Amino acid sequence: MDVDKAEEFEELRPLLFSIAYRILGSVGEAEDAVQETWLRFDGSSTLPTSTKAFLSATVTRISIDVLRSARVRREEYVGPWLPEPLLSDPYQDPARSAELADSVSMAALLLLERLSPLERAVFVLREVFGFGFDEIADTVGRSEPACRQLVVRARRHMREGRPRFEADRQERRELATRFFDALKGGDVGGLRDLLTGDAQLVGDGGGKAPQLGKAVMGADNVARVLGTVFPLLLRIDVTMEPREVNGQPGAIFRDRDGRILHTMALDVLDARIQAVRVVINPDKLGHIGPVADAWAIDREVKRARRRAN
Structure with a gap:
């Protein structure tokens, strides 16, 4: 195993899990997506220009595929479906801690369920983690204008679903x-x-x-x-x-x-x-x-x- 490669991956693991969990609403599926991301990274013979960009794109694509198949299972689910509870988000950013906490709330994750897998992924990357539209376009295989439209639609769905009354x-x-x-x-x-x-x-x-x-x-x-x-x-x-x-x-x-x-x-x-x-x-x-x-x-x-x- 390439030690430097493994260290780079471990440094980014909290971010990768947090992206995958917000897309999938499942701790187990998010952990599996992160593990699959590592296998692809470890098996790659070429080093990416940006490890963060490569790994974030990989875990996002895997999560989109998993979500598409998971939606069929959720339609057959017995009774109401809720996300798997998360006690602590491994990705920390003190400057945005309140925003990150709100984005992982049950209410926010249930609203994200209303979006298509692609809308959900683009919204999470842009609105939660602040990725640039150029990075998002490369990740999901869409043009930058198309990604901007996806974010606009996702924002509208999220606003319509939940009025915002702030409490500290x-x-x-x-x-x-x-x-x-x-x-x-x-x-x-x-x-x-x-x-x-x-x-x-x-x-x-x-x-x-x-x-x-x-x-x-x-x-x-x-x-x-x-x-x-x-x-x-x-x-x-x-x-x-x-x-x-x-x-x-x-x-x-x-x-x-x-x-x-x-x-x-x-x-x-x-x-x-x-x-x-x-x-x-x-x-x-x-x-x-x-x-x-x-x-x-x-x-x-x-x-x-x-x-x-």
Whole structure:
């Protein structure tokens, strides 16, 4: 192995993963795309003029191909589909940390799902990572004017999908603290006060774990479901660990043995919580750590509810 080549690649690995994850919304698929990028780089007999440009272009092309095939699987997915939760983005840029965090949020990734694979890739390269249109054109095999049009269309879709009400990170953290305190106490009224009127609760079990049949809509309904279920979880020794999930306030829930039951991410909009997104599909949690038996937890919760009644 060429040591210098490997060192160059490892320096750029955080950027490559971050590009691939934003295009794919999957930790596992992004890691595979990065690994395939390394194999192509290592197998190349010629050195590129710019290693960063070469590797970024390669991981983007691989990710576009993967996304095109993944879309068929997602159309057949059981229940709502959510991105795989990401606890920390390996690519850091202190000058743009808030922007990078917003671009990896569940809300942003779900909006990106509305774009074509090509639009998504071009948008990520330009709007998130600031690549020049000449680099993007070489990457996706389109002219610079065509890439500019792709970005314009993508921006429009993103704007139409989500109104922007800015809340600073400290406000988000304080709101999340109040939310989780109300959640632990089963305070339905307190939860309702923290939600937007059109708040939604979405769970992703993928048919492999207990899940909501469809999204729960409206502050009253969301508060009632959360305020009823989560105190029962705590009663059977499920613990809640506040963590940033996809750059936003959230938490990891673990069973009594410390295994991961699910993650929860909060979408904060205008000083209220607009969406609560729960990923419980075990296939999407294994990269975080050992995964709990969600079906066994569900049975315990039902027994706890019967005893409470």
